[in-house]
Amino acid sequence: MSLVVPISYRPVSIVLCITTSRRSLRMASDTVSYCRKKIINYKECGHFWGTKYIHCHGDHPDTTDDNKQCWESRPRKQRNAGTTIETTDKEGGYCSRDCRAEYSGWHCCQCGRAVLASEVHRNAENNLVHLEGDVEHEFCEDCSVGLWV
Numbered sequence: 001m002s003l004v005v006p007i008s009y010r011p012v013s014i015v016l017c018i019t020t021s022r023r024s025l026r027m028a029s030d031t032v033s034y035c036r037k038k039i040i041n042y043k044e045c046g047h048f049w050g051t052k053y054i055h056c057h058g059d060h061p062d063t064t065d066d067n068k069q070c071w072e073s074r075p076r077k078q079r080n081a082g083t084t085i086e087t088t089d090k091e092g093g094y095c096s097r098d099c100r101a102e103y104s105g106w107h108c109c110q111c112g113r114a115v116l117a118s119e120v121h122r123n124a125e126n127n128l129v130h131l132e133g134d135v136e137h138e139f140c141e142d143c144s145v146g147l148w149v
């Protein structure tokens with residue numbers, strides 16, 4: 001009587017064990033078999049810098065094109081999970097000199113003043129200006145940006 005219990009119990013537990021480990025193996029390979037995508041934005045202004053693909057160590061070369069193709073073959077539902085957003089402080093964290101001037105101000109070459117971000121406007125021609133009385137001082141090549149914090 002004492003032998004009956006182990007015999008009927010053992011096969012069931014072995015079968016369960018095999019099924020679980022197979023399933024977890026397959027799940028693990030699903031998560032590593034696609035490349036990951038990184039969307040990189042400028043740290044300060046938040047504008048788009050670029051995209052990078054991280055190699056999945058799968059069976060294809062580690063090049064941007066191959067990695068991109070691999071990421072695109074990821075099922076749609078999994079794309080968010082395979083995408084991360086990061087920031088870069090390249091070029092001071094701004095996408096352009098104009099953007100930096102608009103977000104953090106500049107040093108005006110006409111009046112010699114430090115223009116604060118709160119004083120920055122865009123005029124009718126969509127140029128960056130600050131007002132000195134009624135006069136627009138336009139942000140230009142000779143103005144300087146990024147010289148103070």
Ligand SMILES: [Zn+2]
Binds near residue numbers: 055057058060066
């Ligand atoms: Zn891949």
Ligand SMILES: [Zn+2]
Binds near residue numbers: 042045046047095096
């Ligand atoms: Zn920007």
Ligand SMILES: [Zn+2]
Binds near residue numbers: 111
């Ligand atoms: Zn000025």
Ligand SMILES: [Zn+2]
Binds near residue numbers: 109139143
């Ligand atoms: Zn200027």
